[in-house]
Amino acid sequence: MAITTYARTGVDQIYQWGPESLVKESQVIVAGKITHYSKVVNSTSQGEPIPLIWTASGQIEQPVVIKGAVSTLPILFSKVERVVFLPSDPYLPNWLSDYGKLKPEGSVVLFFQGATDKPPSTVLPGGDNPDSQFALLKGIASIQAIGDPQEQADA
Amino acid sequence: MRALKNARTDEAQKAALRSLAGFGTPWSTLAPVLEQVVANPATSLDIRGFIFGIVTFQVRQEKFGLQQREAVQFLCREFLAVKDTRLLLGFVLNLKLLLHYTGQSEGRQGRLPIERLIIEALKQRKTMGSMPTEIVEQYQDIEETHPEIR
Known part of the structure; x- marks a missing residue:
């Protein structure tokens, strides 16, 4: 599930990569409320057992399509998450961590490289303001859908 | 371009700026739109810092070709106008990166005009009043390679 295409480091990445990069690389993007949330702890701290790394899973039953088309329902997903004090995954761009963790009954956005019956390439939690996040992604997708490069730059 | 002007959130403005750079x-x-955004009092400090950073980044990447000088003039104007000290620190750090870029030996002669602009802006800012310690430290660091700022 790691996004290897974003394995870029350094402060300059904030000027090069963001949600628009992910939208551009994805064929299908869906958002929605998380149902059937579950969490499996993969690693705990020694002594007092604090979860360090876990796999959060869930599904979207009523997706809002941001880009492309949904081929199957419900849409299943999982994401490996880690506690905030652990170093972040070096293969993930920094901006992805701004959106926090998946929460039961929370919102999520799923990015697919292909059809929705395959696991999503990126699972993005809805963050503090999912409506604003969905609107941003929809806006980006609609601008990127403009065929003419000049018109796209003007939009 | 319209998305940058009409964006309602910082995230949307950043996405528009990155896309335009791309x-x-x-x-x-780009300049007229950026001027409009920075002139808007509602523009957040975060976006002001981001604009400064992305323009600096593009200058270092030589994306503006013959208009590089105009882009650096914009940065110098913003640097001289900024009032927030945290933002000022960020601007100084970006100018430091630009001086590192202009100081590289290969093709240095061609970059001297923009280096002079930056040095002049740094000198001018120094005369505008006292600065917090962390900015003074950055100045001291820059002055080691550019003693003419002293």
Whole structure:
């Protein structure tokens, strides 16, 4: 599930990569409320057992399509998450961590490289303001859908 | 371009700025919109810092071609106008990166005009009043390679 295409480091990445990069690389993007949330702890701290790394899973039953088309329902997903004090995954761009963790009954956005019956390439939690996040992604997708490069730059 | 002007959130403005940079938008097209955004009192400090950073980044990447000087003039104007000290620190750090870029030996002669602009702006800012310790430290660091700022 790691996004290897974003394995870029350094402060300059904030000027090069963001949600628009992910939208551009994805064929299908869906958002929605998380149902059937579950969490499996993969690693705990020694002594007092604090979860360090876990796999959060869930599904979207009523997706809002941001880009492309949904081929199957419900849409299943999982994401490996880690506690905030652990170093972040070096293969993930920094901006992805701004959106926090998946929460039961929370919102999520799923990015697919292909059809929705395959696991999503990126699972993005809805963050503090999912409506604003969905609107941003929809806006980006609609601008990127403009065929003419000049018109796209003007939009 | 319209998305940058009309964006309602910082995230949307950042996405628009990155996209325009990705398109290779020429400075002459970008400048009027950036001027409009920075002149808007509602523009957040975060976006002001981001604009300064992304323009610096594009200058270092030589994306503005013959209009590089105009882009650096914009940065110098913003640097001289900024009042917030945290933002000022960020601007100094970016100018330091630019001086590192202009100081590289290969093709240095061609970059001297923009280096002079930056040095002049740094000197001018120094005369505008006392600065917090962390900014003074950055100045001291820059002055080691550019003693003419002292």
